Amino acid sequence: MSEKQSAITIQDAKGTLAIVFSEATTAPERIRCSTLASTAFGKSLSAAEYLEREEYLGNLPLARGAGWRVWSLRSANDPNLVFAMCKTLHRDLLVRDIDGIISQEQGYCICSVITDSRYRGRGLASVLLKNVAEWLDGPGNAKASMLYSDIGDFYVSKGWDVLDAFQSTLTVPPPIPRARVDGLPKTRLLTRDDLPNLCERDVESLKNDFHHSKPAAGTILVTVLPTSPTISWLQSRTDFMNAKSHGKVPETKGTICESADAWMYWYHDLRHNKLIVQRAKLPKPQGDTNVDVTRALVELLLDTLEEAAKWGLQKVVIWNPSPRLRDPLKHLEKQLEIDITTEKRESSEIPCLRWHGGQKLSTTVSPNEFYGWS
Incomplete structure:
Protein backbone atom coordinates (compact mmCIF):
# COMPACT_ATOMS: atom_id res chain seq x y z
CA MET A 1 0.00 0.00 0.00
CA SER A 2 1.34 3.44 -0.80
CA GLU A 3 1.71 5.79 2.14
CA LYS A 4 -1.44 7.65 3.03
CA GLN A 5 -1.02 11.30 3.96
CA SER A 6 -3.77 13.64 5.15
CA ALA A 7 -3.10 17.28 5.99
CA ILE A 8 -4.88 18.27 9.22
CA THR A 9 -4.98 21.53 11.17
CA ILE A 10 -5.73 21.66 14.89
CA GLN A 11 -6.55 25.03 16.40
CA ASP A 12 -7.15 25.43 20.12
CA ALA A 13 -6.25 27.65 23.06
CA LYS A 14 -2.67 26.41 22.88
CA GLY A 15 -2.22 27.49 19.29
CA THR A 16 -2.20 25.87 15.85
CA LEU A 17 -0.75 22.53 14.87
CA ALA A 18 -0.29 21.55 11.24
CA ILE A 19 -0.09 17.77 11.18
CA VAL A 20 0.03 14.90 8.74
CA PHE A 21 -1.38 11.41 9.25
CA SER A 22 0.74 8.80 7.53
CA GLU A 23 2.08 5.28 7.70
CA ALA A 24 5.69 5.08 8.85
CA THR A 25 7.24 2.94 6.13
CA THR A 26 10.93 3.84 6.20
CA ALA A 27 13.44 2.81 8.86
CA PRO A 28 14.02 6.40 10.10
CA GLU A 29 10.25 7.00 10.37
CA ARG A 30 9.75 3.79 12.35
CA ILE A 31 12.66 4.60 14.63
CA ARG A 32 11.15 8.01 15.43
CA CYS A 33 7.82 6.37 16.23
CA SER A 34 9.43 3.65 18.32
CA THR A 35 11.43 6.24 20.22
CA LEU A 36 8.18 7.93 21.20
CA ALA A 37 6.55 4.61 22.09
CA SER A 38 9.49 3.70 24.32
CA THR A 39 8.65 6.56 26.67
CA ALA A 40 5.45 4.76 27.68
CA PHE A 41 5.89 1.09 26.80
CA GLY A 42 9.62 0.49 27.22
CA LYS A 43 10.33 1.62 30.75
CA SER A 44 11.97 -1.68 31.70
CA LEU A 45 14.34 -1.41 28.71
CA SER A 46 16.93 1.09 27.65
CA ALA A 47 16.09 3.15 24.56
CA ALA A 48 18.52 1.03 22.52
CA GLU A 49 17.03 -2.23 23.84
CA TYR A 50 13.52 -1.07 22.99
CA LEU A 51 14.53 -0.31 19.41
CA GLU A 52 16.27 -3.69 19.26
CA ARG A 53 13.09 -5.42 20.43
CA GLU A 54 10.93 -3.61 17.88
CA GLU A 55 13.24 -4.62 15.04
CA TYR A 56 13.29 -8.21 16.29
CA LEU A 57 9.50 -8.45 16.63
CA GLY A 58 8.96 -6.81 13.27
CA ASN A 59 10.78 -9.66 11.56
CA LEU A 60 8.70 -12.44 13.13
CA PRO A 61 6.18 -14.29 10.90
CA LEU A 62 3.11 -12.51 12.35
CA ALA A 63 4.55 -9.03 11.76
CA ARG A 64 6.66 -9.59 8.66
CA GLY A 65 5.75 -7.57 5.58
CA ALA A 66 2.46 -5.75 6.12
CA GLY A 67 1.49 -7.72 9.23
CA TRP A 68 2.69 -4.95 11.51
CA ARG A 69 2.06 -1.37 10.43
CA VAL A 70 3.08 1.81 12.22
CA TRP A 71 0.90 4.93 12.00
CA SER A 72 1.78 8.45 13.05
CA LEU A 73 0.71 12.04 13.33
CA ARG A 74 3.76 14.13 12.52
CA SER A 75 4.41 17.80 12.02
CA ALA A 76 3.64 19.08 8.54
CA ASN A 77 6.55 21.47 8.94
CA ASP A 78 9.08 19.14 10.57
CA PRO A 79 8.82 15.48 9.53
CA ASN A 80 11.20 14.54 12.33
CA LEU A 81 8.63 15.59 14.95
CA VAL A 82 6.12 12.83 15.79
CA PHE A 83 3.14 14.01 17.83
CA ALA A 84 1.40 10.64 18.24
CA MET A 85 1.63 7.05 16.96
CA CYS A 86 0.15 3.57 17.16
CA LYS A 87 0.54 0.17 15.50
CA THR A 88 -1.79 -2.33 13.88
CA LEU A 89 -0.88 -6.01 14.14
CA HIS A 90 -2.47 -8.74 12.02
CA ARG A 91 -5.09 -11.06 13.51
CA ASP A 92 -6.94 -13.99 11.96
CA LEU A 93 -10.57 -13.82 13.05
CA LEU A 94 -13.18 -16.57 13.01
CA VAL A 95 -16.71 -15.20 12.68
CA ARG A 96 -20.12 -16.87 12.86
CA ASP A 97 -22.75 -14.39 11.71
CA ILE A 98 -26.40 -14.22 12.79
CA ASP A 99 -27.35 -16.60 9.95
CA GLY A 100 -24.86 -19.20 11.14
CA ILE A 101 -22.43 -18.62 8.28
CA ILE A 102 -18.83 -19.14 9.40
CA SER A 103 -15.89 -17.35 7.79
CA GLN A 104 -12.26 -16.57 8.47
CA GLU A 105 -11.68 -12.83 8.29
CA GLN A 106 -8.94 -10.21 8.39
CA GLY A 107 -8.61 -8.50 11.74
CA TYR A 108 -6.13 -6.34 13.63
CA CYS A 109 -4.98 -5.59 17.14
CA ILE A 110 -4.27 -1.92 17.73
CA CYS A 111 -1.43 -1.35 20.16
CA SER A 112 1.09 1.19 21.47
CA VAL A 113 -1.23 4.20 21.22
CA ILE A 114 0.82 7.11 22.55
CA THR A 115 0.89 10.92 22.32
CA ASP A 116 4.00 12.96 23.05
CA SER A 117 3.48 14.30 26.59
CA ARG A 118 4.15 17.85 25.39
CA TYR A 119 1.09 17.75 23.13
CA ARG A 120 -1.45 15.86 25.20
CA GLY A 121 -4.90 17.28 25.80
CA ARG A 122 -5.24 18.52 22.22
CA GLY A 123 -7.24 15.65 20.75
CA LEU A 124 -4.35 14.10 18.85
CA ALA A 125 -5.13 10.52 19.89
CA SER A 126 -8.69 11.01 18.66
CA VAL A 127 -7.47 12.29 15.29
CA LEU A 128 -5.01 9.41 15.02
CA LEU A 129 -7.63 6.74 15.77
CA LYS A 130 -10.18 8.33 13.44
CA ASN A 131 -7.71 8.05 10.57
CA VAL A 132 -6.67 4.52 11.53
CA ALA A 133 -10.36 3.52 11.61
CA GLU A 134 -10.80 4.90 8.09
CA TRP A 135 -7.85 2.80 6.95
CA LEU A 136 -9.26 -0.28 8.69
CA ASP A 137 -12.61 0.19 6.92
CA GLY A 138 -10.91 0.82 3.59
CA PRO A 139 -7.56 -0.54 2.41
CA GLY A 140 -7.09 -2.53 5.62
CA ASN A 141 -10.17 -4.62 4.80
CA ALA A 142 -10.75 -5.28 8.50
CA LYS A 143 -13.83 -7.23 9.54
CA ALA A 144 -13.09 -6.10 13.09
CA SER A 145 -10.29 -4.75 15.25
CA MET A 146 -9.43 -5.11 18.91
CA LEU A 147 -7.33 -3.25 21.41
CA TYR A 148 -6.45 -3.61 25.08
CA SER A 149 -6.44 -0.54 27.27
CA ASP A 150 -6.31 0.77 30.82
CA ILE A 151 -8.78 3.48 29.80
CA GLY A 152 -11.51 1.55 28.00
CA ASP A 153 -14.09 4.36 28.22
CA PHE A 154 -11.85 6.59 26.10
CA TYR A 155 -12.03 4.15 23.21
CA VAL A 156 -15.82 3.74 23.41
CA SER A 157 -16.20 7.27 22.10
CA LYS A 158 -13.86 6.33 19.24
CA GLY A 159 -15.95 3.32 18.20
CA TRP A 160 -14.34 0.45 20.15
CA ASP A 161 -16.82 -1.16 22.57
CA VAL A 162 -15.64 -2.55 25.89
CA LEU A 163 -15.88 -6.33 26.35
CA ASP A 164 -16.22 -8.18 29.61
CA ALA A 165 -12.83 -9.01 31.08
CA ARG A 345 -10.69 -6.38 35.23
CA GLU A 346 -11.87 -2.79 35.16
CA SER A 347 -8.69 -0.74 35.13
CA SER A 348 -6.11 -2.71 33.18
CA GLU A 349 -5.85 -4.51 29.84
CA ILE A 350 -9.53 -4.07 29.07
CA PRO A 351 -10.42 -5.63 25.69
CA CYS A 352 -12.36 -3.47 23.23
CA LEU A 353 -13.75 -4.38 19.81
CA ARG A 354 -14.83 -2.38 16.77
CA TRP A 355 -16.69 -3.87 13.81
CA HIS A 356 -16.16 -2.68 10.24
CA GLY A 357 -17.72 0.73 9.75
CA GLY A 358 -18.31 1.12 13.46
CA GLN A 359 -21.40 -1.11 13.36
CA LYS A 360 -23.02 -1.81 16.73
CA LEU A 361 -23.64 -5.55 16.77
CA SER A 362 -24.63 -7.97 19.50
CA THR A 363 -21.37 -9.87 19.92
CA THR A 364 -19.95 -12.75 21.90
CA VAL A 365 -16.17 -13.12 21.86
CA SER A 366 -15.26 -16.69 22.79
CA PRO A 367 -12.61 -17.67 23.52
CA ASN A 368 -11.22 -14.32 24.59
CA GLU A 369 -8.00 -15.39 26.21
CA PHE A 370 -4.60 -13.84 26.68
CA TYR A 371 -3.13 -14.98 23.36
CA GLY A 372 -5.11 -12.26 21.57
CA TRP A 373 -3.35 -9.49 23.51
CA SER A 374 -0.60 -7.29 22.11
Whole structure:
Protein backbone atom coordinates (compact mmCIF):
# COMPACT_ATOMS: atom_id res chain seq x y z
CA MET A 1 0.00 0.00 0.00
CA SER A 2 1.34 3.44 -0.80
CA GLU A 3 1.71 5.79 2.14
CA LYS A 4 -1.44 7.65 3.03
CA GLN A 5 -1.02 11.30 3.96
CA SER A 6 -3.77 13.64 5.15
CA ALA A 7 -3.10 17.28 5.99
CA ILE A 8 -4.88 18.27 9.22
CA THR A 9 -4.98 21.53 11.17
CA ILE A 10 -5.73 21.66 14.89
CA GLN A 11 -6.55 25.03 16.40
CA ASP A 12 -7.15 25.43 20.12
CA ALA A 13 -6.25 27.65 23.06
CA LYS A 14 -2.67 26.41 22.88
CA GLY A 15 -2.22 27.49 19.29
CA THR A 16 -2.20 25.87 15.85
CA LEU A 17 -0.75 22.53 14.87
CA ALA A 18 -0.29 21.55 11.24
CA ILE A 19 -0.09 17.77 11.18
CA VAL A 20 0.03 14.90 8.74
CA PHE A 21 -1.38 11.41 9.25
CA SER A 22 0.74 8.80 7.53
CA GLU A 23 2.08 5.28 7.70
CA ALA A 24 5.69 5.08 8.85
CA THR A 25 7.24 2.94 6.13
CA THR A 26 10.93 3.84 6.20
CA ALA A 27 13.44 2.81 8.86
CA PRO A 28 14.02 6.40 10.10
CA GLU A 29 10.25 7.00 10.37
CA ARG A 30 9.75 3.79 12.35
CA ILE A 31 12.66 4.60 14.63
CA ARG A 32 11.15 8.01 15.43
CA CYS A 33 7.82 6.37 16.23
CA SER A 34 9.43 3.65 18.32
CA THR A 35 11.43 6.24 20.22
CA LEU A 36 8.18 7.93 21.20
CA ALA A 37 6.55 4.61 22.09
CA SER A 38 9.49 3.70 24.32
CA THR A 39 8.65 6.56 26.67
CA ALA A 40 5.45 4.76 27.68
CA PHE A 41 5.89 1.09 26.80
CA GLY A 42 9.62 0.49 27.22
CA LYS A 43 10.33 1.62 30.75
CA SER A 44 11.97 -1.68 31.70
CA LEU A 45 14.34 -1.41 28.71
CA SER A 46 16.93 1.09 27.65
CA ALA A 47 16.09 3.15 24.56
CA ALA A 48 18.52 1.03 22.52
CA GLU A 49 17.03 -2.23 23.84
CA TYR A 50 13.52 -1.07 22.99
CA LEU A 51 14.53 -0.31 19.41
CA GLU A 52 16.27 -3.69 19.26
CA ARG A 53 13.09 -5.42 20.43
CA GLU A 54 10.93 -3.61 17.88
CA GLU A 55 13.24 -4.62 15.04
CA TYR A 56 13.29 -8.21 16.29
CA LEU A 57 9.50 -8.45 16.63
CA GLY A 58 8.96 -6.81 13.27
CA ASN A 59 10.78 -9.66 11.56
CA LEU A 60 8.70 -12.44 13.13
CA PRO A 61 6.18 -14.29 10.90
CA LEU A 62 3.11 -12.51 12.35
CA ALA A 63 4.55 -9.03 11.76
CA ARG A 64 6.66 -9.59 8.66
CA GLY A 65 5.75 -7.57 5.58
CA ALA A 66 2.46 -5.75 6.12
CA GLY A 67 1.49 -7.72 9.23
CA TRP A 68 2.69 -4.95 11.51
CA ARG A 69 2.06 -1.37 10.43
CA VAL A 70 3.08 1.81 12.22
CA TRP A 71 0.90 4.93 12.00
CA SER A 72 1.78 8.45 13.05
CA LEU A 73 0.71 12.04 13.33
CA ARG A 74 3.76 14.13 12.52
CA SER A 75 4.41 17.80 12.02
CA ALA A 76 3.64 19.08 8.54
CA ASN A 77 6.55 21.47 8.94
CA ASP A 78 9.08 19.14 10.57
CA PRO A 79 8.82 15.48 9.53
CA ASN A 80 11.20 14.54 12.33
CA LEU A 81 8.63 15.59 14.95
CA VAL A 82 6.12 12.83 15.79
CA PHE A 83 3.14 14.01 17.83
CA ALA A 84 1.40 10.64 18.24
CA MET A 85 1.63 7.05 16.96
CA CYS A 86 0.15 3.57 17.16
CA LYS A 87 0.54 0.17 15.50
CA THR A 88 -1.79 -2.33 13.88
CA LEU A 89 -0.88 -6.01 14.14
CA HIS A 90 -2.47 -8.74 12.02
CA ARG A 91 -5.09 -11.06 13.51
CA ASP A 92 -6.94 -13.99 11.96
CA LEU A 93 -10.57 -13.82 13.05
CA LEU A 94 -13.18 -16.57 13.01
CA VAL A 95 -16.71 -15.20 12.68
CA ARG A 96 -20.12 -16.87 12.86
CA ASP A 97 -22.75 -14.39 11.71
CA ILE A 98 -26.40 -14.22 12.79
CA ASP A 99 -27.35 -16.60 9.95
CA GLY A 100 -24.86 -19.20 11.14
CA ILE A 101 -22.43 -18.62 8.28
CA ILE A 102 -18.83 -19.14 9.40
CA SER A 103 -15.89 -17.35 7.79
CA GLN A 104 -12.26 -16.57 8.47
CA GLU A 105 -11.68 -12.83 8.29
CA GLN A 106 -8.94 -10.21 8.39
CA GLY A 107 -8.61 -8.50 11.74
CA TYR A 108 -6.13 -6.34 13.63
CA CYS A 109 -4.98 -5.59 17.14
CA ILE A 110 -4.27 -1.92 17.73
CA CYS A 111 -1.43 -1.35 20.16
CA SER A 112 1.09 1.19 21.47
CA VAL A 113 -1.23 4.20 21.22
CA ILE A 114 0.82 7.11 22.55
CA THR A 115 0.89 10.92 22.32
CA ASP A 116 4.00 12.96 23.05
CA SER A 117 3.48 14.30 26.59
CA ARG A 118 4.15 17.85 25.39
CA TYR A 119 1.09 17.75 23.13
CA ARG A 120 -1.45 15.86 25.20
CA GLY A 121 -4.90 17.28 25.80
CA ARG A 122 -5.24 18.52 22.22
CA GLY A 123 -7.24 15.65 20.75
CA LEU A 124 -4.35 14.10 18.85
CA ALA A 125 -5.13 10.52 19.89
CA SER A 126 -8.69 11.01 18.66
CA VAL A 127 -7.47 12.29 15.29
CA LEU A 128 -5.01 9.41 15.02
CA LEU A 129 -7.63 6.74 15.77
CA LYS A 130 -10.18 8.33 13.44
CA ASN A 131 -7.71 8.05 10.57
CA VAL A 132 -6.67 4.52 11.53
CA ALA A 133 -10.36 3.52 11.61
CA GLU A 134 -10.80 4.90 8.09
CA TRP A 135 -7.85 2.80 6.95
CA LEU A 136 -9.26 -0.28 8.69
CA ASP A 137 -12.61 0.19 6.92
CA GLY A 138 -10.91 0.82 3.59
CA PRO A 139 -7.56 -0.54 2.41
CA GLY A 140 -7.09 -2.53 5.62
CA ASN A 141 -10.17 -4.62 4.80
CA ALA A 142 -10.75 -5.28 8.50
CA LYS A 143 -13.83 -7.23 9.54
CA ALA A 144 -13.09 -6.10 13.09
CA SER A 145 -10.29 -4.75 15.25
CA MET A 146 -9.43 -5.11 18.91
CA LEU A 147 -7.33 -3.25 21.41
CA TYR A 148 -6.45 -3.61 25.08
CA SER A 149 -6.44 -0.54 27.27
CA ASP A 150 -6.31 0.77 30.82
CA ILE A 151 -8.78 3.48 29.80
CA GLY A 152 -11.51 1.55 28.00
CA ASP A 153 -14.09 4.36 28.22
CA PHE A 154 -11.85 6.59 26.10
CA TYR A 155 -12.03 4.15 23.21
CA VAL A 156 -15.82 3.74 23.41
CA SER A 157 -16.20 7.27 22.10
CA LYS A 158 -13.86 6.33 19.24
CA GLY A 159 -15.95 3.32 18.20
CA TRP A 160 -14.34 0.45 20.15
CA ASP A 161 -16.82 -1.16 22.57
CA VAL A 162 -15.64 -2.55 25.89
CA LEU A 163 -15.88 -6.33 26.35
CA ASP A 164 -16.22 -8.18 29.61
CA ALA A 165 -12.83 -9.01 31.08
CA PHE A 166 -12.57 -11.55 33.88
CA GLN A 167 -9.55 -13.33 35.22
CA SER A 168 -8.74 -16.03 37.74
CA THR A 169 -5.56 -15.62 39.76
CA LEU A 170 -4.08 -18.66 41.48
CA THR A 171 -1.64 -18.08 44.31
CA VAL A 172 1.26 -20.51 44.04
CA PRO A 173 1.53 -22.44 47.33
CA PRO A 174 4.73 -23.83 48.85
CA PRO A 175 4.82 -26.71 48.09
CA ILE A 176 2.41 -27.79 45.33
CA PRO A 177 -0.05 -30.27 46.95
CA ARG A 178 0.24 -33.01 44.37
CA ALA A 179 0.49 -36.76 44.45
CA ARG A 180 1.44 -38.68 41.31
CA VAL A 181 -1.04 -41.56 41.26
CA ASP A 182 -1.32 -44.38 38.74
CA GLY A 183 -4.45 -44.11 36.63
CA LEU A 184 -4.58 -40.32 36.53
CA PRO A 185 -4.40 -38.65 33.11
CA LYS A 186 -0.78 -38.32 32.00
CA THR A 187 0.64 -34.95 30.99
CA ARG A 188 3.92 -33.71 29.58
CA LEU A 189 5.53 -30.32 29.23
CA LEU A 190 5.65 -28.49 25.89
CA THR A 191 8.54 -26.78 24.17
CA ARG A 192 8.50 -24.27 21.33
CA ASP A 193 8.83 -27.09 18.80
CA ASP A 194 5.46 -28.50 19.89
CA LEU A 195 3.51 -25.33 19.23
CA PRO A 196 3.00 -25.19 15.42
CA ASN A 197 1.26 -28.57 15.22
CA LEU A 198 -0.84 -27.90 18.31
CA CYS A 199 -1.88 -24.48 17.00
CA GLU A 200 -3.04 -26.10 13.76
CA ARG A 201 -5.07 -28.65 15.70
CA ASP A 202 -6.50 -25.94 17.93
CA VAL A 203 -7.66 -23.83 14.97
CA GLU A 204 -9.45 -26.80 13.41
CA SER A 205 -11.05 -27.63 16.76
CA LEU A 206 -12.33 -24.07 17.16
CA LYS A 207 -13.82 -24.12 13.68
CA ASN A 208 -15.64 -27.31 14.59
CA ASP A 209 -16.84 -25.72 17.84
CA PHE A 210 -18.23 -22.74 15.90
CA HIS A 211 -20.22 -25.09 13.65
CA HIS A 212 -21.85 -26.67 16.69
CA SER A 213 -22.25 -23.51 18.77
CA LYS A 214 -25.64 -22.05 19.62
CA PRO A 215 -25.21 -18.34 20.33
CA ALA A 216 -28.22 -16.26 21.36
CA ALA A 217 -30.49 -15.18 18.53
CA GLY A 218 -29.14 -12.15 16.67
CA THR A 219 -25.67 -12.54 18.19
CA ILE A 220 -22.43 -12.75 16.24
CA LEU A 221 -19.78 -15.14 17.56
CA VAL A 222 -16.16 -14.15 17.00
CA THR A 223 -12.71 -15.08 18.21
CA VAL A 224 -9.07 -14.44 17.42
CA LEU A 225 -7.67 -17.68 16.05
CA PRO A 226 -4.72 -19.05 18.07
CA THR A 227 -2.52 -19.55 15.01
CA SER A 228 1.14 -20.44 15.34
CA PRO A 229 2.34 -16.93 14.28
CA THR A 230 0.05 -15.34 16.89
CA ILE A 231 1.08 -17.65 19.74
CA SER A 232 4.79 -17.57 18.88
CA TRP A 233 4.87 -13.76 18.51
CA LEU A 234 3.92 -13.26 22.14
CA GLN A 235 6.20 -16.08 23.24
CA SER A 236 9.12 -14.45 21.39
CA ARG A 237 8.32 -11.04 22.85
CA THR A 238 8.37 -12.48 26.35
CA ASP A 239 11.57 -14.43 25.72
CA PHE A 240 13.24 -11.19 24.63
CA MET A 241 12.07 -9.37 27.77
CA ASN A 242 13.15 -12.20 30.09
CA ALA A 243 16.56 -12.36 28.46
CA LYS A 244 17.08 -8.62 28.98
CA SER A 245 15.70 -8.44 32.52
CA HIS A 246 16.93 -11.76 33.95
CA GLY A 247 19.48 -13.11 31.48
CA LYS A 248 17.57 -16.36 31.00
CA VAL A 249 14.70 -17.74 28.94
CA PRO A 250 12.46 -20.59 30.22
CA GLU A 251 12.28 -23.48 27.77
CA THR A 252 8.86 -24.87 28.68
CA LYS A 253 5.94 -23.23 26.90
CA GLY A 254 2.99 -25.18 28.28
CA THR A 255 1.61 -28.60 29.14
CA ILE A 256 -0.53 -31.18 27.35
CA CYS A 257 -2.74 -34.16 28.17
CA GLU A 258 -2.85 -36.03 24.86
CA SER A 259 -5.44 -38.58 26.03
CA ALA A 260 -7.92 -35.75 26.69
CA ASP A 261 -6.89 -33.66 23.65
CA ALA A 262 -6.28 -30.75 26.02
CA TRP A 263 -3.37 -28.41 26.58
CA MET A 264 -2.33 -25.01 27.88
CA TYR A 265 0.22 -22.54 26.52
CA TRP A 266 1.84 -20.27 29.06
CA TYR A 267 4.59 -17.74 29.36
CA HIS A 268 6.75 -16.63 32.25
CA ASP A 269 6.47 -12.93 33.11
CA LEU A 270 9.59 -12.82 35.24
CA ARG A 271 9.49 -9.05 35.60
CA HIS A 272 6.01 -9.07 37.14
CA ASN A 273 6.44 -12.32 39.05
CA LYS A 274 3.64 -14.30 37.42
CA LEU A 275 2.97 -17.03 34.92
CA ILE A 276 0.23 -16.25 32.40
CA VAL A 277 -1.83 -18.88 30.63
CA GLN A 278 -2.05 -17.76 27.01
CA ARG A 279 -4.55 -20.37 25.91
CA ALA A 280 -6.43 -23.25 27.55
CA LYS A 281 -7.47 -25.69 24.85
CA LEU A 282 -10.31 -27.70 26.41
CA PRO A 283 -10.68 -31.49 26.35
CA LYS A 284 -12.93 -33.51 24.13
CA PRO A 285 -16.47 -33.91 25.51
CA GLN A 286 -16.70 -36.57 28.21
CA GLY A 287 -18.59 -38.91 25.89
CA ASP A 288 -15.78 -38.89 23.33
CA THR A 289 -13.11 -40.23 25.66
CA ASN A 290 -12.62 -42.52 28.62
CA VAL A 291 -10.47 -39.89 30.30
CA ASP A 292 -11.85 -37.99 33.28
CA VAL A 293 -11.75 -34.55 31.63
CA THR A 294 -12.13 -32.66 34.89
CA ARG A 295 -9.18 -34.50 36.34
CA ALA A 296 -7.21 -33.94 33.13
CA LEU A 297 -7.68 -30.19 33.52
CA VAL A 298 -6.74 -30.41 37.19
CA GLU A 299 -3.49 -32.11 36.17
CA LEU A 300 -2.77 -29.40 33.59
CA LEU A 301 -3.41 -26.70 36.17
CA LEU A 302 -1.11 -28.45 38.65
CA ASP A 303 1.59 -28.56 35.96
CA THR A 304 1.11 -24.83 35.58
CA LEU A 305 1.45 -24.19 39.30
CA GLU A 306 4.55 -26.39 39.46
CA GLU A 307 6.14 -24.47 36.59
CA ALA A 308 5.44 -21.17 38.34
CA ALA A 309 6.92 -22.53 41.59
CA LYS A 310 10.02 -23.73 39.73
CA TRP A 311 10.73 -20.15 38.70
CA GLY A 312 9.74 -18.62 42.03
CA LEU A 313 6.68 -16.94 40.55
CA GLN A 314 3.88 -16.11 42.97
CA LYS A 315 0.82 -16.05 40.69
CA VAL A 316 -0.77 -17.91 37.80
CA VAL A 317 -3.21 -15.79 35.77
CA ILE A 318 -5.93 -17.11 33.45
CA TRP A 319 -8.03 -14.69 31.39
CA ASN A 320 -11.73 -15.35 30.91
CA PRO A 321 -11.62 -19.00 32.00
CA SER A 322 -14.21 -21.14 30.25
CA PRO A 323 -17.16 -22.46 32.29
CA ARG A 324 -15.63 -25.92 31.78
CA LEU A 325 -12.67 -24.81 33.89
CA ARG A 326 -14.91 -24.02 36.87
CA ASP A 327 -15.00 -27.54 38.29
CA PRO A 328 -11.21 -28.04 38.00
CA LEU A 329 -10.60 -24.65 39.61
CA LYS A 330 -13.11 -25.48 42.34
CA HIS A 331 -11.28 -28.75 42.94
CA LEU A 332 -7.99 -26.90 43.39
CA GLU A 333 -9.63 -24.43 45.73
CA LYS A 334 -11.72 -26.81 47.85
CA GLN A 335 -9.74 -30.04 47.79
CA LEU A 336 -6.18 -28.76 47.57
CA GLU A 337 -6.71 -25.40 49.32
CA ILE A 338 -5.23 -23.32 46.50
CA ASP A 339 -6.09 -19.64 46.93
CA ILE A 340 -8.00 -18.55 43.79
CA THR A 341 -9.47 -15.11 43.14
CA THR A 342 -11.80 -14.50 40.20
CA GLU A 343 -12.57 -10.88 39.43
CA LYS A 344 -13.49 -8.48 36.68
CA ARG A 345 -10.69 -6.38 35.23
CA GLU A 346 -11.87 -2.79 35.16
CA SER A 347 -8.69 -0.74 35.13
CA SER A 348 -6.11 -2.71 33.18
CA GLU A 349 -5.85 -4.51 29.84
CA ILE A 350 -9.53 -4.07 29.07
CA PRO A 351 -10.42 -5.63 25.69
CA CYS A 352 -12.36 -3.47 23.23
CA LEU A 353 -13.75 -4.38 19.81
CA ARG A 354 -14.83 -2.38 16.77
CA TRP A 355 -16.69 -3.87 13.81
CA HIS A 356 -16.16 -2.68 10.24
CA GLY A 357 -17.72 0.73 9.75
CA GLY A 358 -18.31 1.12 13.46
CA GLN A 359 -21.40 -1.11 13.36
CA LYS A 360 -23.02 -1.81 16.73
CA LEU A 361 -23.64 -5.55 16.77
CA SER A 362 -24.63 -7.97 19.50
CA THR A 363 -21.37 -9.87 19.92
CA THR A 364 -19.95 -12.75 21.90
CA VAL A 365 -16.17 -13.12 21.86
CA SER A 366 -15.26 -16.69 22.79
CA PRO A 367 -12.61 -17.67 23.52
CA ASN A 368 -11.22 -14.32 24.59
CA GLU A 369 -8.00 -15.39 26.21
CA PHE A 370 -4.60 -13.84 26.68
CA TYR A 371 -3.13 -14.98 23.36
CA GLY A 372 -5.11 -12.26 21.57
CA TRP A 373 -3.35 -9.49 23.51
CA SER A 374 -0.60 -7.29 22.11
